Amino acid sequence: MHVAARPQPVTEHAPSTAAIYSQFCASCHDDGQYGAPVRGNIEDWDRFPRDRRQLLELAIAGNKAMIPRGGCADCSDEQLLELIEFVIPQSWAEQ
Numbered sequence: 001m002h003v004a005a006r007p008q009p010v011t012e013h014a015p016s017t018a019a020i021y022s023q024f025c026a027s028c029h030d031d032g033q034y035g036a037p038v039r040g041n042i043e044d045w046d047r048f049p050r051d052r053r054q055l056l057e058l059a060i061a062g063n064k065a066m067i068p069r070g071g072c073a074d075c076s077d078e079q080l081l082e083l084i085e086f087v088i089p090q091s092w093a094e095q
């Protein structure tokens with residue numbers, strides 16, 4: 001018996017990491033506002049640990065102008081980890 005193909009439900013995609021970054025993080029991390037480490041800038045990131053778990057803990061706790069979770073209160077830890085990959089230098093990529 002033929003089963004008619006049903007139209008795909010329009011699923012709402014979770015906002016991309018880049019979109020969350022633009023909304024919540026770019027105002028400080030694009031140009032180093034309030035002393036924030038500039039996205040991808042190796043010298044700026046030198047004073048931070050490379051360990052992703054440590055970075056996550058720091059980001060969750062916040063420090064100075066870096067408000068807890070970077071201001072994205074609804075971001076999950078997983079989303080924060082993706083955002084962290086997005087802001088740190090690319091050369092820090094894990095093998």
Ligand code: HEC
Pocket residue numbers: 020021024025026027028029033034035036037048055058059060062063064065066067069070071072080083084087
């Ligand atoms: C109001 C400005 C501001 C916003 C918005 C902001 N940051 Fe930050 N961020 C900072 C500053 C300043 C530091 C440096 C803190 C320090 O000296 O320890 C920082 C540091 C960090 C660090 C290094 C670890 C830490 O917390 O110290 C990470 C990772 C980070 N930010 C990620 C993010 C992400 C992801 C977002 C968006 C969800 C975000 N930030 C939004 C200002 C900001």
